[in-house]
Amino acid sequence: MDNLPWIFISALLVNNFVLTYFLGLCPFLGVSNSLETSARLGLATTFVMLVTAVCAWVLNTYVLIHAPYLRLICFIVVIASTVQFIEMLIKKLSPALFRAMGIFLPLITTNCAILGLAIFATNRGYGFWEGIVYALGAGIGFTLALVLLAGLREEAELSSIPKLIQGTAMNLIIAGILSMAFMGFAGLFSST
């Protein structure tokens, strides 16, 4: 249990999903043009990641021991259907929450960050609580990266930038600089 803080910080900062694993780049570059949307998307992603961690743990513990080769198909099918089910549940129970993150849920399910989370957690042999903490760290880290980029992009839109560099090229270079900044977090836990 003593490695839980390390798992959290590692997923949140040192090995940020977007900035060091390049996972979830499509929403990172596509949606991150407004701060509010980014924050909501991040919230929804964190939620789906938590659900994914639970699904992955259940599958790994009870199903995939007997059939490791079905891992990929199981992950995709089970995660997608669970998220769809929860989406319907939220719609019924809390319309406010549904408005805040509902429209993103189906989109997120096909996001590679979600599948990546399930696969990384499996490869590292995480147990139940480790998986949950890992998902929490990864989700908040994703939100952090998304919000940071959105903030920078909102600023960039107000300044005059040569037409040539506008668009994806500029976003990638900004992301590169952000990624460099995040490299500074490496060694947080081992330097003691």
Next chain:
Amino acid sequence: MTAGANRETVTPSSLRLVLTLAIAGLISGIAIIGIYESTLPTITANKARELREAVFKVLPGVSQMQALVYRDGELVVVEEAKKDEPVVYGGYDDSREFVGYAVPAAGPGFQDTIAILYGYQPAQKLVVGMEVLESRETPGLGDKIYKDAEFVGGFSALSIDPEIVAVKKGTSSNANEIDAITGATISSKAIVRIINETHTAWSGKLPAPGSEPSIKASEPTSAEGGQ
């Protein structure tokens, strides 16, 4: 083009939908099981060979090995360790004499978890070899923990009683001190810490020197065939 034109315009029955998915799933299942079964022998052999090579590397003079786990207060020989069960590999020389343990260990490094295997000789309490199995340390700096021959070589006769200390390059004088790599101090210290921690965790479980489990009568051909 004919886009969508030759698709049914009427809604197909749900039976047909379920049937299509079921058939797709069935065929994919068969294909996956087929490829899994046909590649499994090669994959298992590759993994076993990799492990064997690593064990032989960290324990010089070893030509046979067996997996050992700690169960019910003693070290027992197993074919294969259970998942999540700590395991060490006993190494034996040509005359079936015990040489030392190869101990897998892992812990946080500079960037991500580092997994290593180290050779340990209980009689003299010496670390006799170290091999990095997995790491994502910074290329050019942290990756010297396995690329720097001098650093790796430093583990060839290192006393672990008292515990290993990483010191500034060129200042190691005691038997339990090792030169850290310049520019990769954190990664070097991480390796040392991983070894120390794993050593402490195992120290109460390994039997007294001289009473290690002897090697099971294994097929010597495969032991030599692996090399």
Next chain:
Amino acid sequence: MKNNQSYEEFIKGVWRDNPVFAQVLGMCPMLAVTNSAVNAVAMGMATFFVLVGSSFLVSSFRNWIPKQVRISCFIIIIATFVTIADYTLLALVPKVHKELGAFIPLIVANCLILGRQEAFASRYPTRLAVMDAVGMATGFLLALFSLGAVREILGDGALFGVKLFGANFEPWVIMILPPGGFLTLGVILLFFNWFKFKKDEFLEDVAEAERSGH
């Protein structure tokens, strides 16, 4: 005419609609494994296999798959091919598999592959669908290779592990670290933008000249 069309489908994927440089698709798995040319090519080949195989199957069965469950069917087909690629790589080249690690299963989530099934393979005859897939996959492979080569040359002073420069070359380590992936792709896209700008300018000049000429 027919051959022409196949050729068209092929060349469009390689150059004009290159999935990475022109459409910025399928980047999630690609940036992480482009830290060396070998890894990039291995990932490109795996994607090639998955994309061409799935396109062939989807197109062959396009009249059998009901519209309502098509996405699920596509995903099952793609996941099957990815699992096959995963185990084959693990058995044949365990070293490369170790480097690519968790990123091979992630080919499933590559938007390029599902996108091609939905937009092309499920609508067109098999031959065209396969040509389209081969074109797109080749384009993807080339894009991965160029990124991997640039990053390895600058970050390690080598290509395919062969040292190119003398001992005096100080490698730009940052290029094989994650930021290098973002920066390299950003700069390459910049180059493509510039190329498009020049082309548009040239076309405008031609149009201008024609107008004044007549």
